[in-house]
Structures are given as structure tokens and as C-alpha cells.
Amino acid sequence: MNKFFKSWYFKVLCGLAVFAVAIMIRAAASGSADVFLSQAASVISQPFLKISSAVTESVGNFLDRFANAEENYLRVQELEEKLREANKKLVDYEQKKRENEQFREFLGLKETNPDYDFEPATVIGRDSTNRFYSFTIDKGSIHGVEAADPVITADGLVGIVWEVGLTYSHVRTILDISVEVGVYDISTRDSGIVTGDITLSTSELCKLKYLPKESGIASGNLIVTSGIGGVFPKDLPVGTVKSIEVDSSGLSLTAVISPSADIENVTDVLVIKYFNGQSTGYSEKDSGEGGENE
Amino acid sequence: MTKLFRRKVLKFFVYALIVFSAYIIQTTPGLFDFFGIAPFIVLPACICIAVFEGEFAGGLFGFFFGLFCDSTSETVFGFNALVFLVFCVMAGLATIYLFRRSTMNIMLLCLGAVFFRSALEYFFGFILYGYENLAPFFYTEIAPQIVLTSIFSLPFCLLFRWLHKKFEPEETKE
Numbered sequence: 001m002n003k004f005f006k007s008w009y010f011k012v013l014c015g016l017a018v019f020a021v022a023i024m025i026r027a028a029a030s031g032s033a034d035v036f037l038s039q040a041a042s043v044i045s046q047p048f049l050k051i052s053s054a055v056t057e058s059v060g061n062f063l064d065r066f067a068n069a070e071e072n073y074l075r076v077q078e079l080e081e082k083l084r085e086a087n088k089k090l091v092d093y094e095q096k097k098r099e100n101e102q103f104r105e106f107l108g109l110k111e112t113n114p115d116y117d118f119e120p121a122t123v124i125g126r127d128s129t130n131r132f133y134s135f136t137i138d139k140g141s142i143h144g145v146e147a148a149d150p151v152i153t154a155d156g157l158v159g160i161v162w163e164v165g166l167t168y169s170h171v172r173t174i175l176d177i178s179v180e181v182g183v184y185d186i187s188t189r190d191s192g193i194v195t196g197d198i199t200l201s202t203s204e205l206c207k208l209k210y211l212p213k214e215s216g217i218a219s220g221n222l223i224v225t226s227g228i229g230g231v232f233p234k235d236l237p238v239g240t241v242k243s244i245e246v247d248s249s250g251l252s253l254t255a256v257i258s259p260s261a262d263i264e265n266v267t268d269v270l271v272i273k274y275f276n277g278q279s280t281g282y283s284e285k286d287s288g289e290g291g292e293n294e
Numbered sequence: 295m296t297k298l299f300r301r302k303v304l305k306f307f308v309y310a311l312i313v314f315s316a317y318i319i320q321t322t323p324g325l326f327d328f329f330g331i332a333p334f335i336v337l338p339a340c341i342c343i344a345v346f347e348g349e350f351a352g353g354l355f356g357f358f359f360g361l362f363c364d365s366t367s368e369t370v371f372g373f374n375a376l377v378f379l380v381f382c383v384m385a386g387l388a389t390i391y392l393f394r395r396s397t398m399n400i401m402l403l404c405l406g407a408v409f410f411r412s413a414l415e416y417f418f419g420f421i422l423y424g425y426e427n428l429a430p431f432f433y434t435e436i437a438p439q440i441v442l443t444s445i446f447s448l449p450f451c452l453l454f455r456w457l458h459k460k461f462e463p464e465e466t467k468e
Binding site for chain 2: 001004009012013016017020021022023024027028037038041044045048052056
């Protein structure tokens with residue numbers, strides 16, 4: 001042992017011990033660590049600690065999935081249930097909101113047409129292969145909907161119920177070439193028939209044919225239903241005149257009509273189940289109105 | 295001679311790497327944590343070096359890695375450096391003059407070192423400040439840490455024993 005106390009090892013170690021005591025006293029007196037030594041130790045260890053912490057965190061997160069699997073599973077189920085409830089509420093809210101907006105618009109329509117018996121309906125399907133934008137609504141015969149009932153929005157006429165199921169109905173729009181609607185120009189009182197056109201339908205337009213050659217019809221004029229024949233009520237807006245041209249026979253005028261209703265994007269409609277003057281059956285040949293061009 | 299020197303340098307480099315890894319493992323949050331108790335593994339590693347390589351090497355390792363521990367510890371800067379240095383020198387001398395290098399002895403040395411280090415920290419860090427209700431803190435925090443550290447001194451003991459034999463010069467091997 002004496003050999004050790006006399007060796008230079010002992011002196012070096014004593015020197016280090018004194019140094020350690022000195023930095024301790026300095027740190028205790030100043031209240032902070034020795035800047036150089038502390039920084040040196042940090043500079044060396046920090047990069048490794050950062051890597052180690054990052055790895056630990058990643059591994060910890062990974063292992064947590066297994067360690068807390070049951071807890072996480074229950075939590076996920078709980079959250080999924082909450083999400084389902086929230087989604088349900090959201091759907092309810094959206095439906096109510098839409099219905100509210102719809103009813104506001106329909107209220108105005110009802111006030112001006114107290115004889116109308118409406119059935120609000122939602123578009124639940126569209127035939128992507130049909131170029132005339134026909135669609136299916138969620139109301140059918142159990143709701144009192146019948147074939148040939150007019151389908152409208154607050155903006156104007158959309159089409160006609162074509163086929164009725166128990167809880168659904170197929171609607172053909174006024175862009176369809178098989179639908180004809182008796183109309184008149186509200187400004188000139190000239191009457192004609194609005195029907196679809198294969199070329200125009202792609203631009204969401206339809207045509208008004210059989211206008212007298214001497215008609216004073218002009219672009220921008222409003223076209224409304226004539227009500228003749230009892231399929232459509234009178235004075236439902238159909239569209240506005242976009243352009244006019246002479247018929248190929250040269251005997252009458254044909255106008256291009258831009259429908260009042262946004263037929264391509266319509267989501268909610270009203271089916272008019274009854275109105276004053278409605279015909280009892282679906283006779284598409286009645287005065288050229290509301291009929292099928294077959 | 296050159297080969298011997300190179301062998302020695304490599305040996306101490308490997309030792310340093312192991313102790314540094316122990317420091318990183320000990321310091322990384324959440325990496326080496328058992329029910330909220332983190333064993334203090336740098337000190338046993340330095341004690342093992344002192345036991346196998348002598349008091350001087352152990353003292354140097356203790357001092358330098360004590361400084362590392364100080365840089366991330368809440369104790370007064372230099373406390374760990376001094377304590378590690380003293381305990382490593384004592385452990386080195388004890389195995390030269392008092393004990394055999396058996397695993398049990400090394401573990402007991404580690405236990406003693408960690409216990410005294412914790413006792414010093416407890417005394418200077420808590421008792422001197424006059425905090426109340428310190429006993430539960432000792433039983434629930436410090437004592438489990440001492441026990442855990444002693445347990446983890448076993449792998450270090452085995453590792454450094456193996457490394458010491460591995461790096462032993464060929465001519466001195468039996």
C-alpha cells in the first residue's frame with residue numbers, strides 16, 4: 001500500500017480529486033456548473049443522447065402498440081363508436097339544414113300556389129349512362145307519387161315522374177327528348193313546346209319549337225308552362241330564351257332554352273302530387289303538353 | 295512492446311466505449327427504466343474497470359465519466375467526478391490488498407459504492423436542507439435504485455472479466 005501512496009499514480013489521482021473538489025466549490029459558489037467541462041461533456045454526449053432518445057422513442061412507441069394493445073383496441077372501438085355517432089349527427093344535421101333551406105324555398109312556392117300538394121324528395125341516384133340527366137328520387141307510390149307528376153325546384157320545372165316504385169321514382173328531365181312540355185313566352189304570349197335535343201342536352205339546354213314565325217320572342221324572355229292538358233300546372237318557370245332561329249321548314253321559329261332549374265346538379269326536388277286542373281290520367285298527347293313523344 | 299501498447303490502447307478504447315454506452319443508456323429518458331426506477335450503471339462499470347485494471351485506470355475512468363454524469367445530473371458539478379474517482383481508487387486498492395476478484399466481491403463493492411454515493415447525495419442533497427418526510431423517499435426511490443444497480447453490476451462484472459482475459463497478453467495467460 002505504501003508503494004501506491006508514494007507512486008506518481010497517487011499524485012495524479014490526488015490532483016484530480018483536488019481538481020474535482022475545486023470545481024465543486026466553484027459550482028456551489030457560483031450556482032452553475034463549470035462551463036467548459038460541462039460544455040465539453042455535453043458536446044461529446046449530446047449527439048449520442050439525441051440518437052439514443054430518438055431510437056428509444058421510436059422503439060417505445062412501437063412497443064407501446066403491443067404493450068397497450070388491449071387498451072388501444074378498446075380506445076379505438078370507443079372512438080369509432082363516437083365517430084359513428086358524430087357522423088350520424090352530421091348526416092342528420094346536413095339533412096335538416098338542407099330540408100330547412102328547401103322548405104324556405106318551397107314555402108314561397110306554396111304561398112303563391114296554395115292548391116299545390118307537394119312531396120319533397122331527394123335525388124338518390126343518377127344514371128351515369130343517360131345523357132339527359134334523368135335521376136331517381138326517394139319517394140314512391142307509398143308517398144302518393146304517381147307517374148306524370150311534375151317535378152320541380154323553387155327555381156322552376158325539372159321534369160316529370162316517369163316510373164313509380166313503392167319507395168322510389170324515376171324522373172325524366174325536360175332535357176330528355178321523350179319529354180314535351182306545353183309553354184308560352186310570358187312577354188309575347190306566344191306558345192310552343194319545350195323538348196330535349198340530343199345536341200343541346202350536352203350543354204344542359206333544350207329547345208322550344210313550334211313558335212309562330214311572326215313571334216316577337218327575344219333572348220332573355222322567360223318561358224313558363226301553359227298548363228294546358230293538365231299535366232303541368234300553369235306558370236311554372238321553365239327557362240329563358242338563349243337564342244332563336246328559323247325552323248328548317250321555314251314555317252316556324254325554334255328557340256334554345258336555358259332551363260331555370262339547375263338540372264345537372266339538382267339534389268332536392270318537389271313532386272307536385274296535386275294541383276287544380278290536374279288531369280286524372282297520364283295522357284301525353286294532351287295538347288302537346290307533358291307527354292311522351294312516342 | 296508496440297503490439298502490447300496497441301493492445302492496451304484498444305482495450306481501454308473498448309472499455310471507454312462500454313462505459314460511454316452505459317452512460318447513454320442510463321441518461322436516455324425511458325430507455326432503462328423499471329417501474330420508474332433507473333439503475334445507476336456508470337458507477338458499477340467504472341468499479342469493474344478499477345477491479346480488473348487497477349486503481350489508477352479505474353480512478354481515471356471514474357473521474358471522467360463522473361464528469362459526464364455531472365453534466366446531466368442535478369447534483370453539484372464535480373460531485374460525481376469526485377465520488378467516482380474515490381470509490382474506484384478504493385475498489386482498485388481493495389482488490390489488490392483485501393479481496394479476491396470474485397463476482398460476489400465485485401458485486402458487493404458495487405453495492406457499497408452505489409450505496410455510499412446515494413447516501414452522500416441523500417445527505418447533502420436532502421437531509422442538510424431539512425426537508426420533512428424523507429424516509430419514504432429513501433425507501434421508494436433511493437433503496438430500489440441501489441438494489442437495481444447492484445443487480446445490473448453483474449453483467450458488467452462478467453463483461454469486464456471476459457474483456458480483461460481477452461486483452462491479456464499471450465505470455466501472461468495460463
